[in-house]
Amino acid sequence: MFLSREEEAILAGEAGEVMERMLRLLVRLGEIYNADKLITISSAQVAGVSYKSIGDPGLEFLADIADKGAKVHVLTFLNPAGMDIESWKELGFPENFVKKQLEIIEAFRKMGIIVSATCTPYLSGNLPRFGEHIAWSESSAVSFSNSVIGARTNREGGPSALAAAILGRTPNYGFHLDENRKPDFHVSVETDLTSEADYGALGYYVGKIVKDKVPYFTGIKNSQLDALKALGAAMAASGAVALYHVENITPEAKNFSYHGLEKITFTRKELEDTYKALNTGEEPDIIIFGCPHASLNEIRKITELVHGKKVIKPFWICTSRAVKELAKRMNYDKIIENAGGKIVADTCTVVAPVEDMGFKTIAVNSGKAANYLPGFCKAQVIFGDTESLLRRFML
Ligand code: F3S
DSSP states (O other): OOOOHHHHHHHTTTTOHHHHHHHHHHHHHHHHTTOOSEEEOSEEEEOOOOHHHHHHHHHHHHHHHHHTTOOOSSEEEEOOOSSOTTTHHHHTOOHHHHHHHHHHHHHHHHTTOBOOOOSOGGGTTOOOOTTOBOEEOSHHHHHHIIIIIOOBOOOOOHHHHHHHHHHTEEESOGGGSGGGGSOSEEEEEOSOOOSHHHHHHHHHHHHHHHTTSOEEEESOOSOOHHHHHHHHHHHHHHSOOOOOEETTTSTTGGGOOOTTSEEEEEOHHHHHHHHHHHOOOSSOSEEEEOSSOOOHHHHHHHHHHHTTOOBSSOEEEEEOHHHHHHHHHTTHHHHHHHTTEEEEESOOTTTSOGGGGTOOEEEESOHHHHHHHHHHHOOEEEEOOHHHHHHHTBO
16 A cells, blocks of 8 residues: 555654554555555544443543544544433433543543534534545444435444544545445335335345445435435444435436346335334333434424323434534424423434333334344334324323
8 A cells, every 4th residue: 555755654653652553553454455545534423432332441442542642633523422411310321331431522522523422423513525535434424425425435443433533544445436336236116205214114124135235226206314314324234335326316326327236126015024024012111213313304393293292101312412402492302301202412222321221112213223222222122103103102
């Protein structure tokens, strides 16, 4: 792999221990994937934030490099943490967990990383433009930025995204290159999709088949941002899809043809079968929306549904701090609290320690959450669309 003079000097330790270690990591990665060089990035997004995911070894690593002066060199956002950083007490997060989580947050802050604690950075201040090279690591954010925006990122691990943030560079391979952005499968959608949950079910179904390949969808009409984020998140969870194209909707679709590709057909039957497969529970302890983190529009729609009503199950809407603040400005938080719910920032149903908070069966509208909850949180799942989940438990 070609290295510039400056990069050679960093590798020789001239910019300090942390820079050298981080560059070594990127060079190793680049060599594994046959990258020709490092390229500059305009932003990074770092996952591996929740104490539940990284534990004490992760905390020690982050505290160590932060103490040694690690600093990011590009705009870097943080993935959700394991708790609401401000309202953890009223939400009942365990104190020992909180203490460790706050130490992790502090290490990131020290490195200059924006404590955005969200998987939707593109909705809260980190919006790349078409064609821009970035190094993001949360799989739904990767999928959204590659597919819907047309920015370019691989599905980075927490450490490689952090190293890229510190160096401001990433190895030039994978989805940074034109040749790897072409589709491998044609997915013909032959049924109407009417909710984000339907898109999540489609994503769950397709991800399982295509794994880490690139699907090209036809038959999807008028899908909005929230539907596309649900689709990409589910495909990234049940498979490892980092890029997809949708005819007439996503920006790079027009560059490619789906003719001759292996075809997957998604009809009413596959949609219904997927709903059945994702439903493993009966009576929820809680309903959790916002995987990926809810947009303001999703919160607005829930507010309209529950205004003046009571939901007999507790419910959370997980979102970013930025969106929560806007929701508060609109008094959505009051309407939701009066209905028995909470807008929860900085965390989500999967990375919060929900299993230690007594939530054994969780109702969700997200294909991604439905995919992860059984394994990662030992929870049973009720999967449905937002409106029917709320109406089922609304007085
Ligand atoms: Fe985001 Fe958590 Fe879902 S990180 S995509 S809300 S699992």
